[in-house]
Amino acid sequence: MKIGILGSSGFIGKNASEFLKKDKNFKVFNFSSYKKYKKSWQKKILKEIRTIKPDLILNCSASQLLTENKTSIKNLLDSNLYSSILFLHEAVKNRNFKGYVSFGSKFEFDTNLNYKPLNFYASIKHANDYFLKYFSEKYNISTVSLKLFDTYGRNDKRKKILNLLLNSYKKNKTLAITAGNQYLDFVHVSEISFLIKKICIDIKKNKLKGFNMYTVSSEKPIKLKSFVNNLKSILNKDLSIKFGGKKYRSNEPMIPIKKYKNYPGWKTKKDLMKEIKSIFDGLND
Numbered sequence: 285m286k287i288g289i290l291g292s293s294g295f296i297g298k299n300a301s302e303f304l305k306k307d308k309n310f311k312v313f314n315f316s317s318y319k320k321y322k323k324s325w326q327k328k329i330l331k332e333i334r335t336i337k338p339d340l341i342l343n344c345s346a347s348q349l350l351t352e353n354k355t356s357i358k359n360l361l362d363s364n365l366y367s368s369i370l371f372l373h374e375a376v377k378n379r380n381f382k383g384y385v386s387f388g389s390k391f392e393f394d395t396n397l398n399y400k401p402l403n404f405y406a407s408i409k410h411a412n413d414y415f416l417k418y419f420s421e422k423y424n425i426s427t428v429s430l431k432l433f434d435t436y437g438r439n440d441k442r443k444k445i446l447n448l449l450l451n452s453y454k455k456n457k458t459l460a461i462t463a464g465n466q467y468l469d470f471v472h473v474s475e476i477s478f479l480i481k482k483i484c485i486d487i488k489k490n491k492l493k494g495f496n497m498y499t500v501s502s503e504k505p506i507k508l509k510s511f512v513n514n515l516k517s518i519l520n521k522d523l524s525i526k527f528g529g530k531k532y533r534s535n536e537p538m539i540p541i542k543k544y545k546n547y548p549g550w551k552t553k554k555d556l557m558k559e560i561k562s563i564f565d566g567l568n569d
Contacts, residue, residue: 287311287313287341289315290315292315296432299437304481313332315329333374339382340382341371341372343384343385343387368415383425383426383428385487387429388412389406391403391537392406396541397541413497433501434471436473436560437563438566449515456524459524461530467508471502472559498547499546500547502556503551515560515564518561519561
């Protein structure tokens with residue numbers, strides 16, 4: 285099975301690419317990076333899709349901008365919606381094309397998995413699902429939208445809470461955060477790679493039909509404040525954290541999602557604090 289990966293230089297895409305390449309049943313192709321080609325990126329990818337003729341596309345690319353001005357809105361639409369439609373429209377010209385897997389966010393929903401986007405990015409991600417549904421029905425392919433929660437792992441360069449804590453720990457600097465009453469739902473990147481592989485196999489075996497949406501949750505949400513206190517305990521160090529030093533976002537979701545729709549047969553097995561300690565210990569390697 286030929287798998288083409290968009291966003292293979294990012295955290296999720298890189299880990300998925302490396303994991304899938306270990307399986308001889310998959311031929312993995314990393315599509316060109318936006319950072320390298322920028323203005324000619326879409327044309328470059330379209331040419332690669334026509335040449336490679338992948339059986340499945342894994343779209344791990346995303347642009348997440350917190351500001352909502354004219355430029356950022358255009359970039360968000362272009363990278364998260366338009367390019368996805370463009371590449372999928374090209375891929376289905378290949379009669380052997382079987383499926384498309386992309387990623388969304390927990391911030392698309394309220395606690396009961398009802399649609400209630402937190403921001404513009406979440407709205408675009410949700411809009412993408414409607415196009416996946418359209419393509420799956422018109423061209424008889426399998427499409428999957430995976431809603432990510434709080435992903436983590438080694439060598440993650442994203443400006444997530446874990447990296448902020450790592451930086452504070454490493455430089456012994458005070459980190460100002462919220463009061464810490466919001467919930468996090470951590471899933472290790474290796475478990476996401478395993479899930480992706482499982483879905484690819486099921487698409488190959490025609491076990492998945494039409495459009496499918498699944499959450500990627502540990503189903504064990506933890507308050508940020510509790511997580512930080514647990515971290516202090518396992519590190520045996522009093523981290524310099526200023527709770528309440530930062531305001532919550534205007535529409536910060538304070539209650540964890542109560543309904544989950546994880547992929548059948550998949551669940552997280554990693555011990556969260558053991559994995560986190562390993563990442564912090566790795567700073568001293």
